[in-house]
Amino acid sequence: MSHVRTVLGDIPGAELGVCDAHDHLFLRSPRLPGQELDDLSAARAELAAFRAAGGAAVVQWTPYGMGRRAADLPALSRTTGVRLVCATGLHRAAHYDAESLARLRGGRLAALFVSELTEGIGTTGVRAGLIKVAGGFHALDAHARWTMTAAAEAHHATGAPVAVHLEQGTGALDVLDLLCGELGVPGERVVLGHLNRAPDPVVHRQAAMSGCWLAFDGPSLAHHATDWRMPEAVRALAEAGFGDRLLLGGDTVTAGARSVDGGPGMPYLLRRVRTRLTEAVGADLVDRMLTEHPARAFAADWPPAQE
Numbered sequence: 543m544s545h546v547r548t549v550l551g552d553i554p555g556a557e558l559g560v561c562d563a564h565d566h567l568f569l570r571s572p573r574l575p576g577q578e579l580d581d582l583s584a585a586r587a588e589l590a591a592f593r594a595a596g597g598a599a600v601v602q603w604t605p606y607g608m609g610r611r612a613a614d615l616p617a618l619s620r621t622t623g624v625r626l627v628c629a630t631g632l633h634r635a636a637h638y639d640a641e642s643l644a645r646l647r648g649g650r651l652a653a654l655f656v657s658e659l660t661e662g663i664g665t666t667g668v669r670a671g672l673i674k675v676a677g678g679f680h681a682l683d684a685h686a687r688w689t690m691t692a693a694a695e696a697h698h699a700t701g702a703p704v705a706v707h708l709e710q711g712t713g714a715l716d717v718l719d720l721l722c723g724e725l726g727v728p729g730e731r732v733v734l735g736h737l738n739r740a741p742d743p744v745v746h747r748q749a750a751m752s753g754c755w756l757a758f759d760g761p762s763l764a765h766h767a768t769d770w771r772m773p774e775a776v777r778a779l780a781e782a783g784f785g786d787r788l789l790l791g792g793d794t795v796t797a798g799a800r801s802v803d804g805g806p807g808m809p810y811l812l813r814r815v816r817t818r819l820t821e822a823v824g825a826d827l828v829d830r831m832l833t834e835h836p837a838r839a840f841a842a843d844w845p846p847a848q849e
């Protein structure tokens with residue numbers, strides 16, 4: 543039976559509840575100096591605010607080497623009552639220093655992903671529940687091909703879903719050609735993120751035809767120019783018959799974007815996005831985007847634990 547792998551253990555998807563399918567509690571990158579998400583009490587307060595708004599689960603897409611704070615996640619989940627799923631995987635090369643990348647290139651990336659999914663992250667015992675990777679701007683560079691090849695291998699070994707950051711929302715079809723076409727990952731095991739950042743309805747439909755999940759996440763200051771077109775993009779997909787492929791997330795990536803620091807943060811998804819989308823596609827579909835869809839997208843038939 544399929545289960546969602548949370549930081550407190552595997553659960554049937556139906557127990558996930560109202561879920562923010564793409565967000566970050568902790569994140570550190572040389573690309574975002576001074577804006578790190580690394581404050582434990584702010585993360586706890588943000589989760590409590592999300593819980594108070596009706597939220598029950600958050601999928602954290604922060605991958606390997608970006609300050610995930612995996613050891614802190616079980617206690618955060620227990621104290622706030624919000625279920626948490628965390629990621630293995632690797633982001634774009636720009637988010638790492640040269641030394642770390644050289645070390646990773648000398649090892650077996652797929653083995654690292656598999657071990658974080660099945661044994662745990664470092665010595666924490668916390669197992670990842672998804673593999674996060676990233677495409678490039680309208681193309682796939684060598685780093686993207688390397689990480690996606692490892693992600694596909696780890697997927698085939700574990701059944702884990704593969705979640706993809708699309709750079710500025712672009713490159714969806716290149717990612718699908720590689721992951722699903724060349725590397726044999728079934729479309730329904732792939733989640734594409736940031737589609738709101740490149741709201742081309744034709745590309746969205748072509749991507750949806752692969753059977754993949756389309757995640758609309760935000761808002762973000764950097765992507766304000768396109769974020770507001772999200773309700774129309776979601777409606778176009780629903781009208782084309784792809785309503786059952788859609789996910790929603792907040793994608794908080796900087797400290798200032800947290801609701802407890804004065805930003806929209808995680809509660810915004812339930813406070814404003816839900817009502818605005820209800821206007822576009824109706825309450826029933828929006829409810830399913832927040833519950834049933836993440837339950838299916840992030841559930842997997844995990845291999846039995848090794849003794």
Ligand SMILES: [Zn+2]
Binds near residue numbers: 564603793
């Ligand atoms: Zn993200």
